[in-house]
Amino acid sequence: MKAFVVHNGNYQMKEVEEPEIKADEVKVQLKTAGLNHRDLMIKHRVGSNEEAYILGSDGAGVIVEAGANVSRFDIGDEVIINPGLNWYDKSEAPPADFEIVGVPFHGTFAERIVISEDFIERKPKHLSWEEAGVFALSGLTGYRALITQGQLKKTDTLFIPGAGGGVNSFIILLAKAVGAKVITTSREREKLKDAEKLGYDKGILTNDNWQEKLANETIDLVIESIGGKTFNRSLEVLRKGGRIVTYGSSTNDQLTFDLRKFFYGQYKLIGSTMGSREELHELLAFTEDQSIKPIIDRQFAFSDIDKAFDLLGAQNQLGKIVINM
Known part of the structure; x- marks a missing residue:
């Protein structure tokens, strides 16, 4: 064959x-x-x-x-x-x-x-x-990162850098089905416009000043998959006590961040990868119910x-x- x-x-x-x-x-x-x-x-x-x-x-x-x-x-x-x-x-x-x-x-x-x-x-x-x-x-990876590890609630605001990838686009669909507010990014304005079909609430460019653009937002959860190029920028816009889940790294695997600033901010850093058969069953039931x-x-x-x-x-x-x- x-x-x-x-x-x-x-x-x-x-x-x-x-x-x-x-x-x-x-x-x-x-x-x-x-x-x-x-x-x-x-x-x-x-x-x-x-x-x-x-x-x-x-x-x-x-x-x-x-x-x-x-x-x-x-x-x-x-x-x-x-x-x-x-x-x-x-x-x-x-x-x-x-x-x-x-x-x-x-x-x-x-x-x-x-x-x-x-x-x-x-x-x-x-x-x-x-x-x-x-x-x-993509569905299983996104579901575990968002629901099992991220514990997303409908009252949360999610920030997810990079709208285009298979996992991230699925996460946006899941988050909107839960009822959360979703903010995302893209390198290109045209692609950001294209991604409106996912139903996100706010989009900004990768090269924008994120702290300035999101100054009036209270971000409860960040899902990171880009890695070294964006991790610290993502952490800067997360509210104190907020959660950051990372499931991948399409840029640098290794990075440095301010540990003292991290523990004073009471942030929670959570790793995630793929998911179990039990989670796949949950995902299948949820997506069929919501027609995702x-x-x-x-x-x-x-x-x-x-x-x-x-x-x-x-x-x-x-x-x-x-x-x-």
């Missing part, structure tokens, strides 16, 4: 062996898959490894084969992939054996994937195949996946990038 892999330090389309299933596994014929920032970085993690790893963490499709012990699903069921492996319950941190689909576990950029029935869920009825294929990683759908920027055929990677690398998208299998 065809698969998009990282092999000897390079990304390439390759013919790979058809996967076989174990007793508790299913084989899913993928209809759609979704790109994530993680996919851009994998080759730096695996280096020039001679083994070919199939990329991709998000996907949706139809079960075409089921192992003898599979009990939750039947052949023909429409499902989405849960990219967070071995994390069942909503715990303070992932278990030691937590993995993400797509290296080292073979991922969704292939015609078919074999996976335990524990880590698939029924395709939400209100989502198209394109929406379902990009839903889980991920925003899709562009779609590409599987044969044009290189172009999709170029678009993601340029960071000019608003929402998710779909691969039609």
Whole structure:
């Protein structure tokens, strides 16, 4: 079967062996898959490894084969992939054996994937195949950061730098469904205008003076994913006693901040990553009840996946990038 892999330090389309299933596994014929920032970085993690790893963490499709012990699903069921492996319950941190689909576990950029029935869920009825294929990683990451770790309330004001990414755009949709006020940023005025479809309440430019622009706002929660370039600026606009949740770092991983100012301000700094199966179930119920759908920027055929990677690398998208299998 065809698969998009990282092999000897390079990304390439390759013919790979058809996967076989174990007793508790299913084989899913993928209809759609979704790109994530993680996919851009994998080759730096695996280096020039001679083994070919199939990329991709998000996907949706139809079960075409089921192992003898599979009990939750039947052949023909429409499902989405849960990219967070071995994390069942909503715990303070992932278990030691937590993995993400797509290296080292073979991922969704292939015609078919074999996976335990524990880590698939029924395709939400209100989502198209394109929406379902990009839903889980961004949705689950955003839900844990915003709801489990951030403890967002409808009376809160949320500040989230960077409106365009898949996770952040989903967080804005979730926050507005909760009823909170949302303030966001973008590097470009045109993109900020484009992002109005997310329903945010106030948008400012990345290069604006944030303290000046937000002087009349009381920000209860900041969700940070940019890292070194914006972390201190985000902290400066957070109210004393407020919460800052970080789930990623698209710029510098290492930074310095004023520790004395931090503890005098009684700020709360909370880390977050992906989420558990329990949280995915909560997310699915909430999004179906609220009819929340991920925003899709562009779609590409599987044969044009290189172009999709170029678009993601340029960071000019608003929402998710779909691969039609």
